[in-house]
Amino acid sequence: MRSTPAAETFPAQTPAASQVFTTVLSHGPLTRLDAGRRAGLSPAAVTKAVRPLLEAGYLVEGADEEARPALGRPAGLVRVNGERALFIGVKVTGDELIAVLTDLCCRIRLARRTPLPDRSVRKVLASVAGLVHELLVHAAESGAPVLGLGIAVSGDVDRAEGVVRYSPFLEWRDIPLAELAAMAGGLPVTVDNDVRALTVAEQWFGAGAGLSDFAVVTVGAGIGCGLVVHGQVVAGAHGVAGEIGHVVIDPAGPSCHCGNRGCVEAIAGDAAIVTRIREVTGRHVADSAEAVALARQGVPGAREVYARAGEAIGRGIATVANLLGPERVIISGEGLAAYDLFAGQIREAFTAAAFGSAAQCDVQTRPLPFEEWARGAAAAAIQSFITSTPRSGQG
Amino acid sequence: MRSTPAAETFPAQTPAASQVFTTVLSHGPLTRLDAGRRAGLSPAAVTKAVRPLLEAGYLVEGADEEARPALGRPAGLVRVNGERALFIGVKVTGDELIAVLTDLCCRIRLARRTPLPDRSVRKVLASVAGLVHELLVHAAESGAPVLGLGIAVSGDVDRAEGVVRYSPFLEWRDIPLAELAAMAGGLPVTVDNDVRALTVAEQWFGAGAGLSDFAVVTVGAGIGCGLVVHGQVVAGAHGVAGEIGHVVIDPAGPSCHCGNRGCVEAIAGDAAIVTRIREVTGRHVADSAEAVALARQGVPGAREVYARAGEAIGRGIATVANLLGPERVIISGEGLAAYDLFAGQIREAFTAAAFGSAAQCDVQTRPLPFEEWARGAAAAAIQSFITSTPRSGQG
DNA sequence: GCCATTATTTTCCGCTGTCAATAAAAGAAA
DNA sequence: TTTCTTTTATTGACAGCGGAAAATAATGGC
Structure with missing residues (x-):
């Protein structure tokens, strides 16, 4: 039945060990004391958790040469051995x-x-x-x-x-x-x-490290959203969650493949933008690269299409912020190549539509290489x- | 400094005891075996957790007379002593x-x-x-x-x-x-x-008992929303969460005190409905009771205002469902008195705007007495x- | 009365993480 | 050089939680 070989397993039997390892993984080299503080454990527990991980080679020690306080025993840093x-x-x-x-x-x-x-x-x-x-x-x-x-x-x-x-x-x-x-x-x-x-990936290795509530919004062919609430990724009771792309922004908007009108995706998805720019400018537009080029050239109407897309995305993000109050929203995706074309509108629409202190939410962007x-x-x-x-x- | 007397504290020192108590509290009388199953604990752990709670009077035992299986030792039910x-x-x-x-x-x-x-x-x-x-x-x-x-x-x-x-x-x-x-x-x-x-209250004593992901939507003067994700109430990093009332449904809609146009609350809040019915019918309408009365009498236009409100609420709920995928949404609030006037639209709009299997979400209503x-x-x-x-x- | 069956309790037992004491590794002071 | 001070890490004893398994309890059926 089992054709897979008995693969190596991770030597972290106790919750504390897992805790410590993920803390070190996300927060770079740490002293044992700091790791304990972050993970809510006593220094003794960290020492015990760290040992088998060091022995197994998953963690390595390395002292921090600079930035050492003049007094006291120098701290021994622990970090994950990526190799x-x-x-x-x-x-x-x-x-x-x-x-x-x-x-x-x-x-x-x-x-x-x-x-x-x-x-x-x-x-x-x-x-x-x-x-x-x-x-x-x-x-x-x-x-x-x-x-x-x-x-x-x-x-x-x-x-x-x-x-x-x-x-x-x-x-x-x-x-x-x-x-x-x-x-x-x-x-x-x-x-x-x-x-x-x-x-x-963002939660463990990116801009979401250490946050218990944040959202990732991806802009591209589709508009997607990943949510972390209470430190856990939201999966949805029926497998659906984070469908920001099909939040209706404007009931009078263009129709979407989902059957509704004015979804974020129907306004700001790649295909929607290309189609709309084709309509507005009357030119032949093959793909989003060309669409971006037209807008950057200042072809009348093209810029406005991106502006409208930015507004839709900003509204969508504001909706997430109003409902969940995340600490941070990370915008990413292939569509970010056109970020200069709608960054302003995203921010503007977000600020306008965020309710009260939901507007304090930190909205960041991160480039998204194809890999x-x-x-x-x-x-x-x-x-x-x-x-x-x-x-x-x-x- | 402390003017409050040293109040009685709850005798549940261990996580397991807390777990067991809340399980029994939410799920009525249970046998120790069932309680253990629900709480993910061994029967032995339940026995140990239950004893001090019985002694302190927070739990009581009572056998279930009817519905006893013919075979085996009869189960002893444990329930919370409300008194x-x-x-x-x-x-x-x-x-x-x-x-x-x-x-x-x-x-x-x-x-x-x-x-x-x-x-x-x-x-x-x-x-x-x-x-x-x-x-x-x-x-x-x-x-x-x-x-x-x-x-x-x-x-x-x-x-x-x-x-x-x-x-x-x-x-x-x-x-x-x-x-x-x-x-x-x-x-x-x-x-x-x-x-x-x-x-x-819903999570522990109501329709949310036992669910790890659900939402409560309140309809009345304002439109509010409480969210439970991963078994915990969402509070928001900046104190704001569940602001479904200020989700924008229609950018061409009526303006809202929050500064935007077409928020759910600006369409379906009590004040919005009264104002709108006044405009549409030209009659004097003092409060929502009168508004409801007019709509029930079939005064032209009044019904449509409620229909539109229902649509806005349904869309708002769909937005929550698309983003979080809750297992259930519980609609409640003073505005529920008019439920017959917009129930159909809520359901219709929800079904239309819910994406994919988010529509499987169970949408319930519960009357909300003033207390x-x-x-x-x-x-x-x-x-x-x-x-x-x-x-x-x-x- | 004995047995099968199910519920509960008891009796260990392993394991985890904390506590308090101790060692270690500096620089500073003497 | 020695000794102190300060901060970090480790050790070993320990308390307590929850699990496994065995024992006990409470029935109805035979």
Whole structure:
């Protein structure tokens, strides 16, 4: 039954050990005292938690040369040994696969992309296996073991079960992807929704580190949103959450594929912008790159389309802020390439529509290189590896 | 410094004991086995947790006469002894105080309301003290001790600190209400936002019992929303959360006191409906009761105003469902008196605007008697009492 | 009366994290 | 150089929580 080899498991048996490790992972090198303070543990507990992790090579010690206070015993810093383990993350889009090899600190070692002519589960799995193999070969040279594979798919994904319930882009329904991929690749597999995976990456390795309530908004072909509330990623009781793209901004707006009018996505999604610019300028516009170019050239009407998109996004973010009161909102996504075209409107619309002190929410932007989605998948795999119970876990 | 007497504390030292008690509180009489199953504990742990609570009188045993399976040792049911302790909840509105005396199961024993001619902190405290005294006298007859006072106020309230940061209705800013009321009344005081308090009541004693993700939407003078995500009430990083009333539904809609146009509250709030019906029908309409009457009589235009309000509420709820994917939404509030006038539209708009399986969310309505807000305050007090750490807690 | 069956309690037992005391690693003072 | 002071890390004893398994309890059926 189990074709996957008994993979290495993470030597953090106790809650405290997990706690300490993730704290060090997210907050860089820390003294044992600081780690304890952050994790709410006594120094003694940190010492005990750290030892097996040092022995297993997941943590390393290194003293901080500069910035040492003149008095007292110098602090010994503890940090995660990124070299200790590698992970692979794969993002499956409608027409291509993006894969990255990362270390334990989720730093990208290598990225690959390959077109995906066929969306059948079989073919996708074969392509994934091919990419994974390629990355494994590279990883073998570095000597570090690859300990997990994360796969990110848009749509309704049940991470705990490893099942893709429904992915409209891929036209998949109830595919036990984790199991299938584990059989093909021999690695423990984590499957998650793409936006949630990206949110995990921000939560552990990005601008969300240490925050208990924040949101990630992705702007691109679709408009998505990952939410962290009470320190946990929101998954939704029925698999749907963070659908900011289908929040209705203007009931008189353009119609959306979801059946409504004036969704954020129907105004600010890539396709919507391209279509609208085509209509407004009368020119032929092939893709968003051209749309951006037209707007930057100052072609009449094109700028306004972006302005309107920015307004829609800003309103959507304000809605999230009004409902959840996050500490921070991180805007990211491929669409950020056009950020200069709508940044002002996003901020303006957000400030106008945020209620009371919800406006205090810190709205940031982060560039999103194309491998970022795949990195999110790797982050999910890292998370699974670290939090996996050391019992006989199945792929 | 401490003018409050050393009040009785809840004898649940261990997490397991708290867990078991709240489980029994929310899910009625349970066998020890069932309680353990629900709380994720072994039967042995339940026995140990239950004993001190029985001894202290917070729990009582009672066998279930009917519905006993023919075989095996009959189960001994454990339930909360409501008589063991009483709590007082007070809701402060702009023009009146509502107070209730409840038992430990949050069942209302007595309700009182009194007009509030003056909103100064001094006067409000005096009125609260008067009402509390009156209820205390009644409570004394029953012999059960009153162990906590909850105060619910609309606006930005920091429950942990017991401070009202800003309440627009009362025009209060940074009032350490818990401390002030504790000095006046001699009871441990919990101060919370009114909608959050109501949400706590639903979470522990109502339709949210046992759910880890749900929302409470209140319809009335304002449109509010309390959220429970991952089993905890959402408070917002900056004190604002659940502001569904100021989610913009229609940028071309009527202007709202918050400065925007087309907020849910600007369409479906009591004042908005009355104003609009006045405009549409040309008649004099004094308050919502008259507005409802006109709509029920079939006066042309009045019904449509309610229909539009229902649509706005339904859209707002759909927005919550799209973003958070709650298991259930509980609609409540004074405005529910007009439920027959907009129920259809709420449901319709919700179904239309909910994305994908977010539409599976169970939308319920619950009548909201006038004392319900005060009961929410009592629920908050009960929660504080039960979860209070048995260290030297301050009032 | 004995047995099967289910509920509850008891009796250990492992394990976790805290506490308080101790060691370690400096620079400062003598 | 020695000794102090200061801050960090470690150690070992310890309390207590919750689990596993075995014992006990309460029934109805045979």
